[in-house]
Amino acid sequence: MGRKSNYGNQVASVGQAMTLSSGKEVPFSMSYKGTTYLPLGKLAELFDKNAVYDGANNAAVITSKAVPLPEPTGSPTTLTGVLLWVGEHLPAGRYMVTPARGSSGLISFTATDRNGRSVVSETLSLTSSLGVDIVIITLSEGTLMSVVGGSLVFTPVD
Numbered sequence: 001m002g003r004k005s006n007y008g009n010q011v012a013s014v015g016q017a018m019t020l021s022s023g024k025e026v027p028f029s030m031s032y033k034g035t036t037y038l039p040l041g042k043l044a045e046l047f048d049k050n051a052v053y054d055g056a057n058n059a060a061v062i063t064s065k066a067v068p069l070p071e072p073t074g075s076p077t078t079l080t081g082v083l084l085w086v087g088e089h090l091p092a093g094r095y096m097v098t099p100a101r102g103s104s105g106l107i108s109f110t111a112t113d114r115n116g117r118s119v120v121s122e123t124l125s126l127t128s129s130l131g132v133d134i135v136i137i138t139l140s141e142g143t144l145m146s147v148v149g150g151s152l153v154f155t156p157v158d
Contacts, residue, residue, distance in 0.1 A: 018042060070096060070136065074156035079147050086111075086143040093156050097135040099126045100151035106131050107150040114142040124152065 016028040018039070030037045040060050044051035050063045077090055078100050086092050099107055104127050111119040119139070125131030136157065139145070 069134070070094070070157035072096070072155050072157055076153045076155040078151050078153050079145075080151040082146050082148065084145040084147065086139045086145065087141040090139065090145075090154055091156075092139055092141040092143075094136070094138045094158070095154045096157045097124070097137060098133060098153050098155070099124045099131075100153050103127075103150040105149060107152060108146070108148040109135065109152055111137075111139065111143050111145040113140060119143055 017025045018028045019025050028038070028042065040062070041051040044062050048065060050065055052061055052063065053059075054061050079089060081089075084090065097109060103125070105125065106128055107124045108122075109124055110121045113119050120135065120137055122135050123131040124133065124135065126133060
């Protein structure tokens with residue numbers, strides 16, 4: 001008899017064993033006083049996550065797996081300014097947007113489409129945890145962009 005997750009994946013069956021990285025087989029689950037315990041690493045694997053031990057804080061942590069970055073397909077363009085038009089300052093397309101080398105502090109990146117709808121409103125930074133260091137975005141002809149506080153590099157990607 002197995003248990004099912006919210007996603008319908010069977011996690012384990014009674015008596016099922018797993019093989020550790022050392023090659024040793026151990027029970028997949030353990031019951032103690034009416035509670036079933038499962039190995040965190042195996043659960044993380046089932047949900048396509050990473051499980052790591054943070055020795056400094058004496059804690060197990062589950063993190064998302066890194067997403068591979070798209071491959072560049074063209075030459076990067078560096079932009080700074082308040083009124084930048086896609087189609088005039090930058091061709092329409094999909095871009096990886098990053099702060100320019102040597103940038104410090106926070107850089108505001110906003111864009112609105114032809115209908116005035118927000119496409120992106122993000123803060124980027126190489127030096128502050130208050131900003132992200134990369135944005136992947138598809139920009140359409142006629143989109144109005146603003147880059148304030150520094151320069152951003154727009155690299156065409158797949």
